[in-house]
Amino acid sequence: SYELIQAPSVSVSPGQTASLTCSADKLGSVYVSWYQQKPGQSPVLVIFQDNKRPSGIPERFSGSNSGNTATLMITGTQAIDEGDYYCQAWDSSTVVFGGGTKLTVL
Amino acid sequence: QVHLVQSGAEVKQPGASVKVSCKASGYTFTTYGISWVRQAPGQGLEWMGWISAKKGDTNYAQNFQGRLTMTTETATNTAYLELRSLTSDDTAMYYCGRVVCGGNCWTDSWGQGTRVTVTS
Numbered sequence: 001s002y003e004l005i006q007a008p009s010v011s012v013s014p015g016q017t018a019s020l021t022c023s024a025d026k027l028g029s030v031y032v033s034w035y036q037q038k039p040g041q042s043p044v045l046v047i048f049q050d051n052k053r054p055s056g057i058p059e060r061f062s063g064s065n066s067g068n069t070a071t072l073m074i075t076g077t078q079a080i081d082e083g084d085y086y087c088q089a090w091d092s093s094t095v096v097f098g099g100g101t102k103l104t105v106l
Numbered sequence: 107q108v109h110l111v112q113s114g115a116e117v118k119q120p121g122a123s124v125k126v127s128c129k130a131s132g133y134t135f136t137t138y139g140i141s142w143v144r145q146a147p148g149q150g151l152e153w154m155g156w157i158s159a160k161k162g163d164t165n166y167a168q169n170f171q172g173r174l175t176m177t178t179e180t181a182t183n184t185a186y187l188e189l190r191s192l193t194s195d196d197t198a199m200y201y202c203g204r205v206v207c208g209g210n211c212w213t214d215s216w217g218q219g220t221r222v223t224v225t226s
Contacts, residue, residue: 031210042216086151090211093165100150
C-alpha cells in the first residue's frame with residue numbers, strides 16, 4: 001500500500017501561488033484527490049481524479065499528478081484558503097490519506 | 107442537494123462497542139457508496155473503509171479488520187458503522203462521506219461528524 005508524504009506546513013502571502021505536494025513511489029500511476037479541512041469542520045473535496053474540480057470549487061484550485069508527485073496549486077491564494085489539506089490515493093482496494101499540510105496565508 | 111446527517115456524540119467505556127449512523131438525503135442512495143474516515147484529536151484523517159450502498163460489498167482498512175462492520179439500510183437511506191472492543195485510541199471524530207466512482211473513487215460530500223470518546 002502507499003504511504004503518502006506531505007510537508008507538515010506551507011506558508012504563502014495573500015495573492016501568491018501556494019504549491020502543496022504529495023509524494024509516493026509511482027504515485028502518477030493512480031488517481032489522487034485533495035481535501036480541504038478548516039478547524040472544527042468536515043473535509044471538503046477540492047480536486048478529484050488528479051485535476052478535476054467539483055462544482056463550487058474556485059478556479060484558483062488546480063491539480064496535477066506525474067511521476068512520484070501530485071501537486072495542488074492555489075493561485076491568487078486568499079485568507080479563506082487557510083486550513084489543512086490532505087491528499088488521498090484510491091486504488092482498487094487500497095485507500096490512504098497523506099499526513100496533511102497546514103496552509104497558512106500570512 | 108446531498109445531505110449526510112450523522113448521529114450524536116457517544117461516550118463509551120473501554121471494551122465496549124459503538125454504532126454510528128449516517129442518514130443520506132438529496133440523491134439516490136443505492137447509486138453511490140459510503141466511506142468512513144476518522145480523525146483523532148489534533149491528528150490527520152484516517153480512512154476506515156467503505157460500503158457499496160447497492161450491493162453491501164465492503165472494503166475495510168487493514169487496521170480495523172475483525173472489529174469493524176459497515177452496513178446500510180436502503181429502506182431508510184442510512185449507513186452504519188460499528189466498531190467493537192474500543193480502546194482510548196479509538197477516541198476520535200468519525201465522518202461518513204458519499205463515495206463516487208468513475209475509474210477510481212472519491213468522496214464528494216461529508217457528514218458533520220460524530221465524536222466518540224472512549225474513557226473509563
